[in-house]
Amino acid sequence: MSGHDPHDHDDHDDHSELGDMDVRVRALESILAAKGYVDPAALDVLIDTYQTRVGPRNGARVVARAWTDPDFRAWLLEDATAAITSLGFVGRQGEHMVAVENTAARHNIVVCTLCSCYPWPVLGLPPVWYKSAPYRARVVRDPRGVLAEFGLSLPATTEIRVWDSTAEVRYLVIPRRPPGSAALGAEALAELVTRDSMIGTGLARAPGAPT
Amino acid sequence: MSTFVPPLPGLPLSADGPVFREPWEAHAFAMALALHERGLFTWTEWATALAAEISSAQRAGDADRGDTYYHHWLAALERLVAAKGASTPRELERYRRAWDRAAARAPHGQPITLAPHDLEA
Known part of the structure; x- marks a missing residue:
């Protein structure tokens, strides 16, 4: 939520905004993916398994x-x-x-x-x-x-x-x-x-x- | 199922409802599993890190009713990832700013993707 220009916060935003937790998770995931620690496609499979199949x-x-x-x-x-x-x-x-x-x-x-x-x-x-x-x-x-x-x-x-x-x-x-x-x-x-x-x-x- | 389990005073009940309330929770969950599987940390290390995060949040006044659970999960994950040398707090901060920028330039409703120039500056 920080780091935006003040005009980004008017009532008619035409761009997207991410919640703080979402930003933190995306930051961590993109770092780990870039370094080869995680594979985003494999994470999606994991999530799907636990959410719908188990x-x-x-x-x-x-x-x-x-x-x-x-x-x-x-x-x-x-x-x-x-x-x-x-x-x-x-x-x-x-x-x-x-x-x-x-x-x-x-x-x-x-x-x-x-x-x-x-x-x-x-x-x-x-x-x-x-x-x-x-x-x-x-x-x-x-x-x-x-x-x-x-x-x-x-x-x-x-x-x-x-x-x-x-x-x-x-x-x-x-x-x-x-x-x-x-x-x-x-x-x-x-x-x-x-x-x-x-x-x-x-x-x-x-x-x-x-x- | 909701008729089977009446509301429990003081406890947030979700009968067989969604286990993740938001996608970021699911991603944080899956990352911990994937990193453990890859051997970055043992499950005992993970349980210890998570328990430490939960008790420090409780000391700081978090009612810890289950709704902040994945906040603690993510904090433990960030801490453990840094402790194991897979990232640093500074790098995490740099990528957070980049994602903020990526979101700001994405038209509303479009997927938000990180571009190399988001990491500059």
Whole structure:
């Protein structure tokens, strides 16, 4: 926004203007591209992948498989990295995955108190609230309060366990299979698995519930 | 999905909305991944740099509600790129001025591209 002549700022600008952050990003990217550190075309492919193709659908398929295949479930709980890789979901930041399973006795929630480590290959990019300081700080101190704000209240007998992600370990919550889903196949089941249910701030949807 | 997750007081919720609010956020994100992949820094170095940027912003009064997240991301990236010798604060400033000039001469609605003469002066 600086560096323009004053007359550039009248109400009838016929030229373009970039926001401060946009200018900083373009400056950095053009320097790195000129020096061969990054390839702008490769960056576009990366962005497209995370924005449109990864999403939480990969994780939903992992969960649906675990619900329908006891051997896969056992493998997932024992070595999530290998089990997830076997489905073809590999990539950045999913190298050391740990799957934690919700039961009647225990509900799991994932956070990254330090910054916002997140299992991108299975869940895509994190939602805004996951990256916010209130969530990061409060979910550890008051998980039931945070869950209540998400509209989720669990029986007092259910233990709530909070998992803090790190640069090395990423967690995937396996939500409980909803009642009334016994007749559904893996594909229909995956539709019930929401992103939040795999972070632990929600439950899997009941069949027929609005999306 | 928005009916499934009610608004969370104090937290900016976006159900399954766009993960990047503006294109620059996506570019900043992708650059960090590409530089890490290329070996300019380890992921632990990156997580440390980002966490340091976030806590210094919090100390400076940023409510850190997630909406400034990519500001911290970019600041960490600029700092790490300079620390690793891939650029310098002075060079970054020179290119920022150049992009300001490029924007100023681009007709409204046309793509903004950097020309060699934008870097002069």
